[in-house]
Amino acid sequence: MVANTTQTRLDIASLQGILLVFFAGVLWSTVGLGIRLIEEASVWQILFFRSCSLSCFLLVVIYFRSGNPIKLIRVAGIPALVAGFSLVIAYAGGIYSIQETSVANAMLLFATAPFFTAVLGWIFLGERVTKVTSLAILVALIGISIMVADKLGEAEFGGSIAAIGSALGFAVFTVSLRWGKFVEMMPAVFLSGILGVLISAGICLSSNLSFDLTPNDLSIALCMGVFQVGAGLVLYTIGSKSLPATQLALLSLAEVLLGPLWVWLFLGEVISKQTVFGGFVLLSALVFNAILGQKSFETTVP
Numbered sequence: 482m483v484a485n486t487t488q489t490r491l492d493i494a495s496l497q498g499i500l501l502v503f504f505a506g507v508l509w510s511t512v513g514l515g516i517r518l519i520e521e522a523s524v525w526q527i528l529f530f531r532s533c534s535l536s537c538f539l540l541v542v543i544y545f546r547s548g549n550p551i552k553l554i555r556v557a558g559i560p561a562l563v564a565g566f567s568l569v570i571a572y573a574g575g576i577y578s579i580q581e582t583s584v585a586n587a588m589l590l591f592a593t594a595p596f597f598t599a600v601l602g603w604i605f606l607g608e609r610v611t612k613v614t615s616l617a618i619l620v621a622l623i624g625i626s627i628m629v630a631d632k633l634g635e636a637e638f639g640g641s642i643a644a645i646g647s648a649l650g651f652a653v654f655t656v657s658l659r660w661g662k663f664v665e666m667m668p669a670v671f672l673s674g675i676l677g678v679l680i681s682a683g684i685c686l687s688s689n690l691s692f693d694l695t696p697n698d699l700s701i702a703l704c705m706g707v708f709q710v711g712a713g714l715v716l717y718t719i720g721s722k723s724l725p726a727t728q729l730a731l732l733s734l735a736e737v738l739l740g741p742l743w744v745w746l747f748l749g750e751v752i753s754k755q756t757v758f759g760g761f762v763l764l765s766a767l768v769f770n771a772i773l774g775q776k777s778f779e780t781t782v783p
Contacts, residue, residue, distance in 0.1 A: 495723050495724065497720070497723065498719075498720040498721070498722065498723035498724045499720070499724065499732060500720075501716045501717070501719055501720030502716065502717055502720040502721070502724065502732040503732050503735055504716055505713040505714070505716040505717035505720065506713075506732065506735030506736040506739070507735055507736070507739060508708070508709055508712055508713035508716070509709065509710075509713045509736040509740075510588075510735065510736040510737075510738075510739035510740040510742075510743060511708075511709050511740075511743055512575060512576075512579065512705070512709055512710075512736075512740065513579050513584035513587070513588065513740045513741070513743065513744050514584075514740075514743040514744050514747060514748070515701055515704075515705045515709060516576060516579040516580060516584075517579075517584065517744055517748055517750070518697075518701055518748075519697070519698045519701050519702070520695060520697055520698055521694070521695060521698055522694050522695075522698040522702065523690060524573060524576045524577045524580065525573075525681045525684045525685050525688070525690060526681075526685060526690055526691075526692070526694060526698075526702075527576055527698075527702050527705075528572055528573055528576060528677055528680075528681040529677075529678060529681035529682055529685060529692070530694065530699060530702035530703055530706070531572075531677070531702045531703070531705050531706040531710060532572070532673075532674045532675075532676075532677030532678040532681060532706065533674075533678055533703070533706065534702075534703040534704070534705075534706030534707050534711070535673075535674040535677070535706035535707065535710050535711045536671060536674035536675055536677075536678060536706075538706065538707045538711040538712075539667070539670055539671040539674055539711055539714075539715070540671060542667070542711075542715060543667050543668060543671055546667065547667065547668075550667075550668045550671045551668075553667070553668040554668040554669070554671070554672055557661050557666055557668055557669060558661070560657045560658075560660040560661030560666065560669070561657075561661060561666060561668055561669035561672055562669075562672070563653065563657045563660075564653075564654045564657035564658060564661070564666065564669035564670075564672075564673070565669050565670075565672035565673040565675075565676050566673075566676060567650045567651070567653035567654040567657065568650065568651075568654050568669075568670065568673035568676075568677075568714075569650075569673055569676050569677050569680055570646060570647070570649075570650030570653075571647045571648075571650035571651040571654060572647075572650075572673070572677055572710070573643075573647075573681075574643040574644060574645075574646040574647030574648075574650060575587070575591070575643075575644070575647040577639075577640065577643040578590065578640045578641070578643040578644035578647060579640075580640070581639055581640025581643065582640035582641060582644070583741075583750070584740055584741050584744045584750060585628070585740070585741035585750075585752060585753075585756050586640075586641070586644070587640065587644045587740075588736065588737045588740040588741060589625055589628050589737060590641055590644035590645050590647075590648060591644055591647060591648050591651070591736065591737060592621070592625050592648070592737045592763070593625075593645060593648040593649075594648040594649075594651045594652045594655070595618055595621065595652075596618065596622075597648060597649050597652035597653075598652040598655050598656060599614075599618065601652055601653065601656045602655075602656050602659065605656055605660065606656060606659055606660060608659070613769075613770060613773045614770055616769075617766045617767070617769050617770035618766075620762060620763075620765060620766035620769065621762075621763050621766040621767070623762055624759045624760065624761070624762030624763030624764075624765075624766060625737075625759065625763060626759070627755055627758055627759030627762060628755060628756045628758075628759030628760060628763070630755055630759075654669075654673075655721070657669065658718060658721040659721065666718055666721070667715065667718050667719075669718075670711075670714045670715070670718055674706075674711075732767060732770070735764075735767065737760075737763065738760045738763055738764050738767075741756060741760075
């Protein structure tokens with residue numbers, strides 16, 4: 482009876498984790514729409530104001546949820562520091578890539594995160610990739626290949642490299658969350674906001690970039706910090722407690738599928754038939770892994 486009760490609790494926790502991480506991906510999928518609506522601001526100007534609102538939002542969330550975030554950062558230690566820096570890389574790369582290439586292409590390259598995560602999780606955490614998750618990654622890769630087949634010649638090289646760098650940064654963040662799973666890791670996200678403010682402010686000052694944005698750009702950047710990045714990271718961080726690293730990244734790929742959809746619906750940015758078909762294959766991999774993967778993963782501790 483005790484064993485059954487424990488298993489039920491684990492199943493419920495896994496299901497909650499799946500839902501939280503999926504909806505985090507839904508929120509993140511709006512980043513392309515937000516960046517497209519910005520008229521003049523550069524990467525570092527956007528990152529500065531987005532990080533400001535993100536930090537304020539998370540300060541309130543963490544204070545009422547867990548207490549003093551500064552003390553919690555010290556408790557979390559090195560995993561929080563690594564997670565914070567890696568998120569700043571992911572932030573900057575994500576913004577730059579969407580500005581330089583199509584939303585669909587950028588989102589598709591973000592989808593390389595599970596592959597980075599799988600390797601890093603195996604190397605640093607000893608998390609073995611199961612047969613179900615391996616198959617899901619293979620199917621996802623097929624979907625991604627279909628989606629990028631007609632875009633390889635269109636993407637700006639710099640934007641594509643930035644998108645891959647963003648995916649790598651997010652993979653490091655994911656593995657860091659798993660590394661520090663036995664302590665409160667929400668402060669790591671708060672730390673990323675503080676680091677984002679400091680780093681972007683320094684670059685803006687050294688590059689003579691103004692902090693005086695148009696009302697449109699300022700309001701969008703601030704809203705993105707709270708509703709798009711902040712709320713998404715809160716859901717993702719909480720959900721990460723009950724799921725292995727590779728599954729986390731796969732579930733958050735809802736961002737890849739929905740991102741191009743929003744800019745098509747609201748801004749008319751065209752999505753090719755290959756993107757639609759590849760997206761369907763990718764979504765199938767996500768559903769397959771979410772339903773079966775959480776029942777069969779195995780983790781080995783080094």
